Amino acid sequence: MVRPLAQHSKTTLRKAWKHAVSPLHRKKNQLMAPKKKVSALIKLQIEAGKANPAPPLGPALGSHGVNIMDFCKAYNAQTQDKMGQIIPVEITVYEDRSFDFILKTPPAAALLKKAAGVQKGADNPLTTKVGSVTKDQVREIAETKMADLSARDIEAAMKIIEGTARSMGITVTD
Structure with a gap:
């Protein structure tokens, strides 16, 4: 017979929650990948499909050690369909000089x-x-x-x- 939730003791509920099956839980000896440490967050507004290493993009990324051409190629590929519009981008630079970026909507x-x-x-x-x-x-x-x-x-x-x-x-x- 299943008892209503209110009749269970706090200890029983805590144990049930602790052993819940969830992808967020892991075994004791299973290690998670270490998080990358963020080095910088750069916000720019660049015309879609026209990112190049010239200023202002080159100095902004170069000062953080990011491979500028890799960013330009990735940005231009993702914004090809929005040619002519200015697209704001948030670039997250990590300590290992890798980066991620998020495209925003035009201003x-x-x-x-x-x-x-x-x-x-x-x-x-x-x-x-x-x-x-x-x-x-x-x-x-x-x-x-x-x-x-x-x-x-x-x-x-x-x-x-x-x-x-x-x-x-x-x-x-x-």
Whole structure:
């Protein structure tokens, strides 16, 4: 007969939990691979498919001992389908000079400039308006950026994007 969980003693529950079958548990004499120690975290914004060893990329990676050409080849291969966009990247450099990188979504300002059809934002956004975007365009940009924003839902993400648009001198219309 199986007793309800509340009737088991704490010791019994602790033993059951200790011996639970899980991939996270390992045997005593089984060793885990040692973690790599992180040497640096580098954040850059590079045009998709056009990474090369020239500045600013070369000096940023070279100062940490990373093989720049290996990074350029890997980055260009992963961003081929996004040509023409600026893609932020977080590069994690380890002590053994190896690296990993994570691609982010394009900056909201770049997406807004593309949607509004302008080259750059206003010098003084309070008095000068350089373009406009619709609520539907803002929603589309918010859905694209949702993974990188700290918003809990699409409406909150839209408010963040609308604030960015206002600070660039772009008006949001219905």
